[in-house]
Amino acid sequence: MTRTPLLTIDDLTAGTLVHTPAASGEWWRDAVIYQVYPRSFADGNGDGIGDLPGVTAKLDHLKQLGVDAVWLSPFYRSPQKDAGYDVADYRDIDPLFGTLADFDEMLAGAHERDLKIIVDLVPNHSSDQHVWFQEALAAAPGSAARERYMFRDGRGPAGDEPPNNWQSIFGGPAWTRLTPRSDDGPLGPQWYLHLFDTSQPDLNWENPEVRAELEDVLRFWLDRGVDGFRVDVAHGMIKAPGLPDWDGRAAMVEGTVDGPAANAAEPDDGSTGAGNQGPMFDQDGVHEIYRSWHGVLAEYPGDRCLVAEAWVEPLSRLARYVRPDEMHQAFNFSFLTAPWDAAKMRTVVDVSLGTMDAVGAPTTWVLSNHDVVRHASRFGLAEIGGRQLNGIAATDPQPDAELGLRRARAATLLMLGLPGSAYLYQGEELGLPDHTALPAEVRQDPSFFRTDGAEPGRDGCRVPLPWVGGAPGNGFGPTGKTWLPQPGVYADLAADRQYGVAGSTYEMYRTALELRRAEKIGTAGLAWVDALAASPDVVSFQVSGVVVVSNLGEAALTLPAEAEVLVASGDLTTSDGVRAVPSDTTVWLRA
Template sequence: MTQDTATAPAARPAATGRPEGTARWWRDAVIYQVYVRSFADSDGDGVGDLPGVRARLPYLAGLGVDALWLTPFYVSPMADFGYDVADYRDVDPLFGTLDDARALIADAHAHGLRIIVDVVPNHTSDRHAWFRAALAAAPGSPERARYIFRDGRGPDGAEPPNDWESVFGGPAWTRVPDGQWYLHLFAPEQPDLNWENPEVHAEFADILKFWLDLGVDGFRVDVAHGMAKAEGLPDVGHPNQTEMLGTAVLPYFDQDHVHDIHREWRRLLDSYGGERIAVAEAWAPTPERLAAYTRPDELHQAFNFHYLTAPWDARAMREVIDESLRTAWAVGAPATWVLSNHDVKRHVTRYGDGERGLRRARAAALLTLALPGSAYVYQGEELGLPEVLDLPEEFQQDPQRLRGEGAGRDGCRVPLPWEGEEPPFGFGAGPDSWLPIPTEWRDLTVAAQNEDPGSMLALYREALRLRREHPALGDGELRWLPGPPGTLVFVRETAGGERGGLACAVNMSGRTARVRAAGTPLLASGPVRTGGDHVELPPDTALWWDVEEDG
């Protein structure tokens, strides 16, 4: 018998045409990603924690988001900042206690916010009790059968079992003292689980139930394209396999039988009340293969990395939007829109950095929040935070960088600036933060932007308010309108046959564009000049306007 102990989120103001309490909240939710160690520090140790998140819930509710996605806070030796889990049913002391998690879930619900937590099913920590038991056991034992252990190649087994490479660089195999090798598609401290083993399936079903019974509203599934490996573990046959991620089906990623696992999980989620969801972090070589993760009997959403990686170019962006909507609608799922997260360079910097990057990021916010489906906001993008490119060497701890795979991800994980004139800007009670916050962020703190109607924070708050209240925004369809070269212009029509809607125009060109905009301007990402039924839209600027007719 399924327990259902979740406290329902308190009622929040409903958008016209979308009554409060209707199911399928996730189809048009705005979900805010909290990178826990960098959000708010309650105890002064320089690391964010669950009580810190709990204390800032009024800020998040006031921002206007619908749900929070929390990165892993489970017991972990932190070889990969919590994505190496040693105990899936407890909170690491660095982040608080299990009671802190319960209190955070309850308080979030009281603020009308849902809680999504990370689950990491592809691998555990090498400190997990299962892996310790596997190392202590003999080859061929039931303990080793929970992971992927193999004999090596060559006369003395001194070569790895195959040519698979780690996402973090180097071989994906490590040899243990008795001569066998174990698979780790990420760091050596993250051994891959064997999902051919029914015991692994049963264990994760129990982990999901544990958190669902505590009241979480869903899961973000880390490496949802992993778990299933091709039969026989065949060679890839190519070096530099990280360059193939998201562009090719590899024998260790995006295998067809991974979908059997997601169907199991969907049945479990559906056995609970309250529309509990799962979101796939999946890299797939085509939009069609990505959409497969969100078929009606699988997961509810999948992150849209094709949109995240699209260049600032109207034609390319429209192609990505069209393809994303087409493939999502083909399986009855909502599209998702993501600009940044804890694994990629912040989009202010990707879009050109400085004033140009900020202008584009402001325009991208209006574009993203006007598109049909669900949107994700990574903490700090509502403040216009750039990537920190000059972190001192001694602070850079990302295992991806330490293994020589790129510049690392520390620069997008710098803690949030809340208030004050000097670092750590109210991040915590102590004088330090686990990554140093740039002094020049004093103008980007929440407090500095709170009273500035032209700030990025003000833009996000107003856009999220309009998105919640306007009957044309959220789930639904999009219709493109004609526009000058280098622009995107579309209308979101009001559901239910009512006339009118909301139109959005974005100028991605390098020159001012004259766009037909017959209606009432609602929100612009920068200065625009309106006159009659047209608007002069400067480069890297977006506008929303109310329309009665869109001809």
């Protein structure tokens, strides 16, 4: 294996400061937050679907891992056409997941363990089973009931053409025409807008009644004691005046993962293609909504927070969501979609920190979630061309599992070494890959059906977790049932096979989180290591008392003998008494 010239301690400690330390403040500024996708986390009653009692039973796993908070994907009453992101009742728990009493027990258990709870809020649309939409269907055009949603007359002489040419994010047209009614007006039945599935009609956020209702929903959950809200499609809700035609298509995930050859022209604004475009997104009017919500949360003690799921680029546009009187965090999808390329990674980190510092907000880092291919699979894809992030089918080129896990571990240590707040997706602490061979007959994601299978969809990253390797369903629940099948590799990656095992992915995460807390990395300053700042293969920075070195190249990176290794994503190499960081490996050092 080739090696770089020997680095000295001075090389690793001479750095250019690009982010100043933050004063200690609200808990969310440096929190590590763990996403629980309830239907796939743990099954308490044996029906094969995860639930709130299952979450309660696994709180000790999260506490021992070392996270600060838990974000729960939707558990509201819902027909489950889009895995709960089609909400029929914002103030109740779907029986699939339990009861309000189960929620209260889970919340109390989390707070007893000093874990905060963030719940998902879906304000862009409701389910078509919501009482409001049912009232709208029964009401006449122009009625107050229909004004809660985006109803419009059709175009054309008979009104039989959609009001505009917008396409659904899940595929197909974004408008559905109602069944004919006798009182639907001279142009016949109206159309309603749904940026997602037909069962998810968009709410009309120009309507004061809608705004008042969702503020009341916020208060309902705040009164129960939740610590914050993750806001789904936070860059939606307000549409451009007149709903103008647009020839583009807003995909679920715009970004691609490209190989180094595709990144010769590196933008200086941190953009990686992760932004949703079009007149249905990122309209200035959304900020008025969040200023109002900010005021609602300020009425409650305990530094409650709002987290934006906003697929917005450039990062200067994203920063507008976290100005001091609006939201508190925004997911950094530019970082999530950055390719395995040192120059691109440095640019995204540099611009992210500078842009968020300018508005006084923490930078929020994330590598995986319930909408994208897990990074253990994503980083194992061949580095040729690009790859959309929303699903891998059995007929697609398959990831290199060993390469993917090696790079995923390295990327995670890089991420956890960055100041700000970090998000983990359930199971990534076990190194879980996507299930990339799911048969069509078990898939449930509406994007798969609305595109006639052209998009595999997100089921592969939503497979139930393995807790006990080799047990029925790998210990997901008491009966062994799982609502989606698990891949064979999940048995070897189960939690019980990694607890206390040196070198396991779980122990790497636990060690890194312990060090992150002890070294106060989340609130520390960051300086690039000058000796490596121009390297095409290495990302290296100093944060608190730690030097983070990520080797993305092929040649091993030599280390000075006196550097203390705190944690590494893989085994270091030694030759002629010289230690080195091999390819696709990150190490934290005390220099």
